[in-house]
Structures are given as structure tokens and as C-alpha cells.
Amino acid sequence: MEIDLTPRLAKQVYGGDGGSYSAWSPSELPMLREGDIGAAMLSLEKDGFALPNYSDSARVAYVLQGNGVVGIVLPEKEEKVLPVKKGDALALPFGVITWWHNREDTEFVVLFLGDTKTGHKRGEFTDMYLNGSNGIFTGFSTEFVSRAWDLEESVVKTLVGNQSGKGIVKLGGANLPEPNKEHRDGMTLNCEEAPLDVDIEGGGRVVVLNTKNLPLVGEVGLGADLVRLDGSAMCSPGFSCDSALQVTYIVRGSGRVQVVGVDGKRVLETTVTAGNLFIVPRFFVVSKIADPEGLEWFSIITTPNPIFTHLAGSIGAWKALSPQVLEASFNVDSETEKLFRSKRTADAIFFPPPK
Numbered sequence: 001m002e003i004d005l006t007p008r009l010a011k012q013v014y015g016g017d018g019g020s021y022s023a024w025s026p027s028e029l030p031m032l033r034e035g036d037i038g039a040a041m042l043s044l045e046k047d048g049f050a051l052p053n054y055s056d057s058a059r060v061a062y063v064l065q066g067n068g069v070v071g072i073v074l075p076e077k078e079e080k081v082l083p084v085k086k087g088d089a090l091a092l093p094f095g096v097i098t099w100w101h102n103r104e105d106t107e108f109v110v111l112f113l114g115d116t117k118t119g120h121k122r123g124e125f126t127d128m129y130l131n132g133s134n135g136i137f138t139g140f141s142t143e144f145v146s147r148a149w150d151l152e153e154s155v156v157k158t159l160v161g162n163q164s165g166k167g168i169v170k171l172g173g174a175n176l177p178e179p180n181k182e183h184r185d186g187m188t189l190n191c192e193e194a195p196l197d198v199d200i201e202g203g204g205r206v207v208v209l210n211t212k213n214l215p216l217v218g219e220v221g222l223g224a225d226l227v228r229l230d231g232s233a234m235c236s237p238g239f240s241c242d243s244a245l246q247v248t249y250i251v252r253g254s255g256r257v258q259v260v261g262v263d264g265k266r267v268l269e270t271t272v273t274a275g276n277l278f279i280v281p282r283f284f285v286v287s288k289i290a291d292p293e294g295l296e297w298f299s300i301i302t303t304p305n306p307i308f309t310h311l312a313g314s315i316g317a318w319k320a321l322s323p324q325v326l327e328a329s330f331n332v333d334s335e336t337e338k339l340f341r342s343k344r345t346a347d348a349i350f351f352p353p354p355k
Contacts, residue, residue, distance in 0.1 A: 003030050003031060003034060003281070004029075004030055004031075005031060005259060005267055005268040005278060005279065005280075005281075006029075006268070006270065006278070007250075007257075007270060007272050007276035007277060007278035008024055008028050008029045008276065008277055008278070009024075009275050009276065009277075010022035010023055010024050010039070010040070010041050010275070010277070011023065011024075011025065013040075014166060014167055014168070015043075015168060016165070016166075016168060016169070016170070017045070017048075017170040018044060018045060018047065018048035018049060018050075018165075018168040018169050018170035018171075019042070019043050019044035019045050019048035019050070019102070019107075019108075019168045020042075020043050020168070021040065021041070021042055021043075021050075021167060021168060022040065022041045022043070023038075023039065023040040023041070023124070023125070024039040024040070024277050025124075026122065026123030026124060029123075029277065029278075029279070031245075031278075031279035031281065032116075032122075032123030032124070032279070033122045033123035034123075034281075035123075035245045035247075035279055035281070035302070036115060036116045036117045036119075036122055036123065037113070037114070037115065037116060037123060037245065037247050037279060037302070038057050038059070038112070038113070038114050038115075038116045038119065038123060038124055038125040039111075039112065039113050039114075039247065039249070039277055040111075040112045040125055041064075041109065041110065041111050041112065042100060042109070042110045042112070042168075043107055043108070043109045044068065044100060044101070044102035044107070044108040044109075044168070045102065045107060045170070046102060046103070046104060046105050047102065047103070047170050047171045047172070048101070048102045048108070048168060048169075048170055048171075049099070049100070049101050049102075049168065049169050049170070049171045049174070049176075050098075050099055050100040050101070050167065050168050051099060051129050051130070051131045051132045051135070051165065051167060051168070051169065052071070052097055052098070052099040052129070052130040052131060053097065053098065053099075053127045053128055053129040053130060053167075054094075054095055054096060054097045054098070054127070054128050054130075055092070055094060055095075055096075055114070055125050055126070055127050055128070056094060056116075056118060056119040056120055056125065056126045056127075056128070057094050057114045057115055057116045057117075057118060057119045057125050057126075058092065058093050058094045058114050058115050058118070058219070058220040058221055058222065059092045059094075059112045059113065059114030059115075059125070059220070060089060060090070060091055060092070060112070060113050060114060060209070060217070060220060060222050060224050060300050061089065061090040061092055061110050061111065061112050062088070062089045062090075062110070062111045062113070062191075062224070062226075062249075062298050063084050063085060063086050063087060063088040063089075063108075063109070063110055063111075064086065064109040064110065064111050064251060065086055065106070065107060065108065065109040066085075066086060066102065066104065066106045066107055066108035066109060067083070067084070067085045067086070067102075067104055067106070067108065068083075068084055068085075068100060068101060068102045068103070068104075068108040068110075069081060069082070069083060069084070069100070069101045069102075069103065069176070069179045070082050070084050070090070070098060070099070070100050070101075071097075071098060071099040071100075071101075071177065072090075072092075072096060072097070072098050072187065073096065073097040073098075074093070074096055075095055075096070079177075080180070080183040080187060081177045081178070081179045081180055081183060082179055082180070082183045082184050082187055082188060083179035083180075083181060083184070084184075084188060085190070086192070087190045087191050087192030087193065087226075088188045088189070088190050088191075089188065089189050089190075089191050089209050089214070089224060089226075089298075090187060090188045090216075091209075091214055091216035091217045091219065091220040091222070092114075092220065093216065093219040093220055094118055097130070101171075101176055111249055111298065112125065113222075113224075113247050113249065113298075113300040114220075114222065114300070115220075115221060115222060115302060127167075129167060131163055132163050132165050132166050132167060132169070133163055133164055133165060133166045134166050134167065135163060137159070137160065137163070138160050138163055142156050142157065142160070145159075145160070186214075186215065186216070187216070188214070189209060189213050189214045191207045191209065191225075191226035191298070192207075192226070194207045194213065195207075197225075198349055198350070200349065200350040200352070201352070202230055202233065202352030202353070203229070203230060203233045203234075203349070203350030203351055203352045204227060204228055204229040204230055204233055204235065204349075204350035205227070205228045206225055206226070206227050206228075206349075207225060207226045208223070208224075208225045208306075209223060209224035209225060209226075210223050210304060210305050210306075211304050211305055217304045218304050220304070221302070221303070221304055222300045222301065222302060222303070222304060223244075223300065223301040223303055223304050223305060223306045224298065224299060224300045224301065225298070225299055225301070226251075226296070226297075226298050227296065227297050227298075227299070228294065228295075228296045229253075229255065229288065229290040229294060229295040229296070229350065230290065230294055230350075230352065231290055231291070231292045231293060231294045231353070232289070232290060232291070232292055232353035233289070233290050233294075233350055233351060233352050233353055234287065234288070234289045234290075234350065234351040234353075235287055235288045235289075235349065235350055235351075236287065236310045236349050236350070236351065237260075237285050237286070237287040237310070238285065238286065238287070238308050238309055238310040238349075239280075239283050239284060239285045239286070239308065239309055240280075240282065240283070240301060240303075240306060240307070240308055240309075241283075241307050241308065241309040242303055242306060242307045243282050243283070243303075244282065244301045244302045244303040244306050245279060245280065245281065245282060245301070245302045246279065246280040246286070246299055246300075246301050247277070247279050247299060247300045247301075247302075248277065248278055248279070248280070248297050248298075248299045249276070249277050249297060249298050249299070250272045250273060250274050250275065250276045250277075250295070250296070250297050251274065251296040251297055251298055252274055252294070252295070252296040253273075253274065253290060253291060253293050253294045253295040253296055254271060254272060254273040254274070254290075254291045254293065254295060255271070255272060255288050255289055255290040255291050255295035256269075256270070256271055256272075256288065256289045256291075257269070257270055257271075257272050257278070257286065257287070257288050258286070258287055259280055259284050259285065259286045260284065260285045260286075261281065261284045261285075267284065272288075272295075310349055323337050323338075323341065326340065326341070
């Protein structure tokens with residue numbers, strides 16, 4: 001499989017006083033198209049307002065920075081208005097209408113990762129805006145809008161003529177709905193506060209997003225996790241054993257990554273830093289070593305309840321193989337096999353730095 005896996009940064013698609021929308025392009029990151037994956041980022045300044053829209057793709061949203069408000073309208077449901085903050089993950093089935101607002105001084109940044117198999121373009125999200133200069137409302141003729149909404153044509157012309165912003169606008173004293181904390185139930189999970197699924201002292205921690213803690217991911221068809229690797233610690237080589245792709249965004253820190261693919265070929269060896277996005281193909285084996293400041297990443301996996309096989313550590317697949325099989329396959333004597341098996345008997349998944 002000859003394909004460029006080099007991590008990439010997002011590039012701005014549009015923006016203005018209220019904020020910006022950036023995305024990763026399949027032309028620069030071919031695995032997006034190959035895997036039918038979309039990746040984008042919304043950044044809102046104070047009073048920035050992302051106009052109501054829906055996407056052609058199911059997505060997971062993850063709040064990278066700040067606090068904000070999101071309005072969500074599921075099909076044939078009433079609007080829910082949620083307060084969201086750094087670390088929140090939301091599952092957004094395709095066709096769901098959302099709007100986003102930043103009421104605070106700190107920039108509000110949201111990452112979107114999702115499945116574009118239902119989309120118009122492979123590897124890209126297509127967002128359909130209800131309002132704004134590029135909104136659906138402005139596309140219909142005055143006659144159609146007038147009849148559909150039972151409005152006088154003069155009112156229609158006012159509504160259409162006032163929509164000068166595209167995608168993101170800066171509000172001046174608009175009175176938007178107050179967020180309701182109760183609306184968070186079943187709609188979002190804070191990955192920085194949720195119970196840890198893995199916690200290795202000196203190694204790292206994991207929170208997994210699945211149908212148990214956020215049932216909506218079942219509708220989205222994606223799982224996700226937040227991984228925090230301690231300084232100079234290592235994440236065991238492993239692969240997704242259920243034919244899933246792993247899409248990884250580096251949230252914080254830096255570190256080294258190696259990916260091994262078909263025929264034992266190392267297909268990626270690089271350093272990743274905050275803002276990088278890269279994709280590990282199905283069944284390819286990936287491992288990471290954090291730099292001294294640590295490494296944190298958020299990933300989606302293209303199945304709602306992912307299963308991973310780790311090759312090293314106390315739960316490593318090689319430990320499950322019989323000694324005779326290891327001796328024969330490595331072509332070593334029993335003493336070498338015993339030495340190999342005797343290592344990493346207590347550490348699982350994450351390995352603290354050597355002492």
C-alpha cells in the first residue's frame with residue numbers, strides 16, 4: 001500500500017471577524033479519501049456565531065479549547081442548547097442541525113472528525129447552511145419562500161437581504177437561548193473528567209468513547225478516545241483488529257511515531273506536534289513515544305466499539321503464543337525465548353520511560 005501518511009495541519013477555508021473554519025484536504029492527506037474520513041476545525045472569537053447548518057456526514061465533535069454553547073436539533077426533535085467546554089465530545093449523526101456560539105473572551109475551538117461515506121465528496125465534509133449568504137433560504141425564489149412560510153414578499157425580501165454573512169458571523173448584542181446543563185445528559189461526555197479506562201502510573205491514561213458512555217456514537221458509527229501519554233513514555237505497538245481506521249489529532253505536546261505496514265515495511269517515521277492529523281490504515285501497527293513534555297491525542301476509530309490488539313506488554317499477543325511457537329517463528333533457542341517472555345510482565349499498553 002503506497003500512500004503518503006505524513007501528518008498534516010489544517011488550512012483555513014473561510015473566516016471573518018467572528019472566527020474561522022479550517023479543514024484537512026484529501027489532496028494533501030490522501031488517507032482521508034482512501035478511508036472516507038473528513039476532518040475540520042471551527043474557531044470562534046468572542047461573540048462569534050456559526051450559523052445553523054447540517055452536514056452530509058456523521059461526525060464526532062471534540063472541544064479543544066475554551067467554553068461555548070451549541071444548539072442541536074435531532075430529526076423530529078426539539079432544540080437542545082448545551083453548554084460545552086474543553087474536553088467535551090459530542091456524537092453528531094448526519095442530518096443533525098447545529099449552531100455554535102462563543103460568549104467568552106477566550107477563543108472557542110472545536111475539532112470535527114467523521115465518516116464521509118454518505119457525503120458528496122470523499123474525504124471532505126459538505127455543510128448545508130440554513131441561513132447566510134450561502135444558505136438554503138437564499139437559494140429559493142421569493143415566490144417559493146413566500147408560499148412555503150406564508151409570508152408577504154416584502155418580508156421575504158427583508159429576510160433574504162439581511163443575510164450577508166457566510167457561515168460564521170460576529171453578533172452584536174443578539175439574545176440567543178440560554179444553555180441548559182440538563183441537555184448535556186446523553187449528548188456529550190467530557191473526556192478529561194470521565195472515569196479512566198486505562199491508568200498506568202508513569203505511562204499514560206485513556207478514556208474511551210463508546211456506546212456504553214455515549215449511546216449516540218452507535219448512530220454515528222464511530223468510536224473515539226482521548227489518550228494522555230506521560231513524558232518519555234511509550235505506547236505499545238498495536239493495531240485495530242476489527243478492520244477499523246484510526247484517525248489521530250495531536251492535542252498537546254510532541255513525540256515520535258512509527259507505523260509498520262504490509263511485508264514489515266516501516267511506512268511512517270516522524271515527529272508529531274500539536275495540530276497534526278494523521279491516519280493509520282487498517283491492520284497497520286502503530287507505536288508512539290512521547291517527548292519529555294508528554295503527548296496527548298484524540299482519535300476516532302471507524303467502529304463504535306473498537307477492539308485493539310497490542311503486541312507488547314503484559315497483555316501483548318506474543319505473550320499468548322506458546323513458547324514452542326515463539327522459538328520456531330523467531331528461530332531462537334529456549335533461553336532467548338524465555339528472556340523475551342520474561343520482559344514487560346507488569347506493564348500493559350503504556351510503558352514508563354527507562355530508569
